[in-house]
Amino acid sequence: MSFYVEHQKYRDFDWAGYFRAVTPEQVEKIIRGDKLGLLDFLALLAPAAEKHLEAMAVKAHRLTMQHFGRTVTLYAPLYLSNYCINRCLYCGFSSRNTLPRKQLSPAEVAREAAIIRSGGIQQVLILTGDAPAVATVEYIAACLQVLKRYFPSIGMEVYALSTGGYSRLEAAGVDALTIYQETYNEELYAGLHPQGPKRDFRFRLAAPERAGEAGLRAINIGALLGLDDWRRDAFFTGLHADYLQRRYPAVEVSISLPRIQPQAGGFEPAFPVADRHLVQYLTAFRLFMPRAGITISTRENANLRDHLVRLGVTRLSAGSCTVVGGYGDQTETAGQFAIADHRDVAAVAAAVAALGYQPVFQDWHRLDGPAGEMNRK
Amino acid sequence: MASDQLVIGGRELTCRLFVGTGKYASNEQMGEVLRWSGAQVVTVALRRIDLQAKQDDILRRIPPGVQLLPNTAGARNAAEAVRIARLARAAGCGNWVKIEVIADNKYLLPDGYETVKATATLAAEGFVVLPYISPDLMVARELVAAGAAAVMPLGAPIGSNRGLKTKELLRILIAEIPLPVIVDAGLGKPSHACEAMEMGAAACLVNTAIAGAGDPVGMAGAFAAAVQAGRQAYLAGPDRESELARASSPLTGFLFS
Numbered sequence: 001m002s003f004y005v006e007h008q009k010y011r012d013f014d015w016a017g018y019f020r021a022v023t024p025e026q027v028e029k030i031i032r033g034d035k036l037g038l039l040d041f042l043a044l045l046a047p048a049a050e051k052h053l054e055a056m057a058v059k060a061h062r063l064t065m066q067h068f069g070r071t072v073t074l075y076a077p078l079y080l081s082n083y084c085i086n087r088c089l090y091c092g093f094s095s096r097n098t099l100p101r102k103q104l105s106p107a108e109v110a111r112e113a114a115i116i117r118s119g120g121i122q123q124v125l126i127l128t129g130d131a132p133a134v135a136t137v138e139y140i141a142a143c144l145q146v147l148k149r150y151f152p153s154i155g156m157e158v159y160a161l162s163t164g165g166y167s168r169l170e171a172a173g174v175d176a177l178t179i180y181q182e183t184y185n186e187e188l189y190a191g192l193h194p195q196g197p198k199r200d201f202r203f204r205l206a207a208p209e210r211a212g213e214a215g216l217r218a219i220n221i222g223a224l225l226g227l228d229d230w231r232r233d234a235f236f237t238g239l240h241a242d243y244l245q246r247r248y249p250a251v252e253v254s255i256s257l258p259r260i261q262p263q264a265g266g267f268e269p270a271f272p273v274a275d276r277h278l279v280q281y282l283t284a285f286r287l288f289m290p291r292a293g294i295t296i297s298t299r300e301n302a303n304l305r306d307h308l309v310r311l312g313v314t315r316l317s318a319g320s321c322t323v324v325g326g327y328g329d330q331t332e333t334a335g336q337f338a339i340a341d342h343r344d345v346a347a348v349a350a351a352v353a354a355l356g357y358q359p360v361f362q363d364w365h366r367l368d369g370p371a372g373e374m375n376r377k
Numbered sequence: 378m379a380s381d382q383l384v385i386g387g388r389e390l391t392c393r394l395f396v397g398t399g400k401y402a403s404n405e406q407m408g409e410v411l412r413w414s415g416a417q418v419v420t421v422a423l424r425r426i427d428l429q430a431k432q433d434d435i436l437r438r439i440p441p442g443v444q445l446l447p448n449t450a451g452a453r454n455a456a457e458a459v460r461i462a463r464l465a466r467a468a469g470c471g472n473w474v475k476i477e478v479i480a481d482n483k484y485l486l487p488d489g490y491e492t493v494k495a496t497a498t499l500a501a502e503g504f505v506v507l508p509y510i511s512p513d514l515m516v517a518r519e520l521v522a523a524g525a526a527a528v529m530p531l532g533a534p535i536g537s538n539r540g541l542k543t544k545e546l547l548r549i550l551i552a553e554i555p556l557p558v559i560v561d562a563g564l565g566k567p568s569h570a571c572e573a574m575e576m577g578a579a580a581c582l583v584n585t586a587i588a589g590a591g592d593p594v595g596m597a598g599a600f601a602a603a604v605q606a607g608r609q610a611y612l613a614g615p616d617r618e619s620e621l622a623r624a625s626s627p628l629t630g631f632l633f634s
Binding site for chain 1: 401402404423424425428429451453457460461464479485536537538585588
């Protein structure tokens with residue numbers, strides 16, 4: 001049993017027909033209700049639900065307050081390597097693009113970590129391109145040995161690994177995995193990924209399950225919004241998150257809502273996602289999975305991010321740089337994607353506080369540190 | 378009432394409202410709540426404590442003399458709970474610990490089996506262990522045998538504010554368990570806490586209902602008053618409920634006078 005089996009159940013689903021049949025009364029009843037089923041969630045993604053955004057937002061706000069309180073966790077990305085053998089049409093790191101390729105040495109990782117830490121960030125997300133022979137699992141593990149000195153919690157967003165690979169990095173100090181399926185449309189996926197290991201749709205789709213098997217504490221998934229009809233990819237993301245939560249109840253499941261931003265190569269999204277649709281997706285998901293985390297990165301601008309906090313966002317990146325080595329060396333500008341929120345960490349934290357929320361810098365403390373040392377006494 | 382003290386781990390407590398430190402808009406607000414609630418026991422998630430800081434921002438706002446109760450939020454099994462507890466003690470957070478072992482992130486229900494294992498290990502190491510549990514009599518009895526200092530059954534799932542949904546099971550625990558029974562989780566209104574205390578609970582722990590209130594400081598005061606009123610009512614011995622009316626001055630009383 002894997003999520004692919006669930007995914008295939010909707011292979012011949014009449015999306016347009018279902019969306020057409022959703023009525024305002026149905027949407028109102030779902031919003032008033034206590035628990036949402038999968039098709040209720042889909043109904044809230046329908047065009048008919050757009051007129052009910054305020055009611056959805058009010059309930060999303062209430063549920064988020066109940067389960068997360070007035071808190072928002074802040075983190076920052078740290079790009080270790082931009083070597084990549086994929087040719088993903090939408091990505092700045094594609095091997096098709098001519099940009100300086102770089103992979104940080106342990107000393108450079110330490111320098112970047114120190115800069116990030118000095119800004120107040122305590123949770124970091126490490127990223128690489130897809131080049132398993134260059135940014136190897138052992139290279140990432142070596143970086144973790146450095147990073148553990150700076151951060152109590154480390155997440156990773158790297159190429160899809162085997163269960164053994166995830167286990168190795170979990171043992172080396174990673175707590176959380178972020179991996180985006182990009183799009184759940186299998187045919188479209190094949191066209192967007194013409195070359196490289198990422199072309200294997202099913203291997204990537206099952207990556208969160210392998211991470212769950214390997215014992216990672218938290219798994220964050222998402223679709224890159226703009227590649228396909230957002231309503232479908234939003235539904236599949238919710239379906240996937242719900243599947244993971246049921247199969248791995250101990251895992252903290254969360255989603256991100258990344259929209260395609262300008263990047264090297266000049267990819268134009270075929271299905272641009274409007275702000276109101278981003279809000280519809282966010283609030284519908286919150287009503288569907290009240291306890292799941294929701295992340296909005298600096299792909300979105302400051303004004304929008306500040307508004308989204310009240311609607312259910314629980315995690316924001318802050319002071320981000322998507323360039324390898326970019327925290328220390330600001331001369332290079334070719335990142336994975338363009339950043340829209342250029343505020344530093346203190347400014348994001350101040351904005352969160354001004355909204356009446358507490359910026360949380362630490363939400364987990366790895367257990368292999370002082371406790372492990374105590375065990376050896 | 379002066380002699381009505383709750384004793385846990387050798388410490389005498391006069392306030393039977395315990396409070397949490399999560400979900401507040403700021404640590405300043407949390408500190409205000411702690412002061413106004415009068416709570417003598419405050420739980421804090423070790424996962425939120427900055428162990429590298431000289432003085433953590435949460436810990437420095439806990440009033441002097443208040444008993445710190447680190448909790449093991451985030452622990453998925455007994456081994457992780459034990460490690461978190463040891464980490465807390467090594468960090469100078471004292472030897473009290475609230476065991477939370479939760480391997481279900483949808484409902485946040487505690488794992489009784491793993492909780493018993495963690496309690497046995499930590500009690501043997503000298504910790505004052507207050508385990509968070511579903512109100513299951515058999516698990517509670519195991520915890521007594523494992524050396525728990527109190528048991529903390531839930532009234533309803535964490536953060537749900539649904540009140541005493543487990544009332545009948547709580548009643549059994551209060552009657553049968555020879556340890557303080559502290560109702561934890563799900564108490565959404567002061568009246569819920571008051572009812573728990575009227576039933577004979579030793580104390581109540583409240584977080585979400587205070588942190589999520591429009592005026593958290595005001596709500597903390599309301600919970601403190603409700604807990605106290607419920608305790609006084611319990612000690613006063615409430616009259617029994619009856620399905621039939623019982624007039625204060627019986628109409629036929631003259632026949633027997």
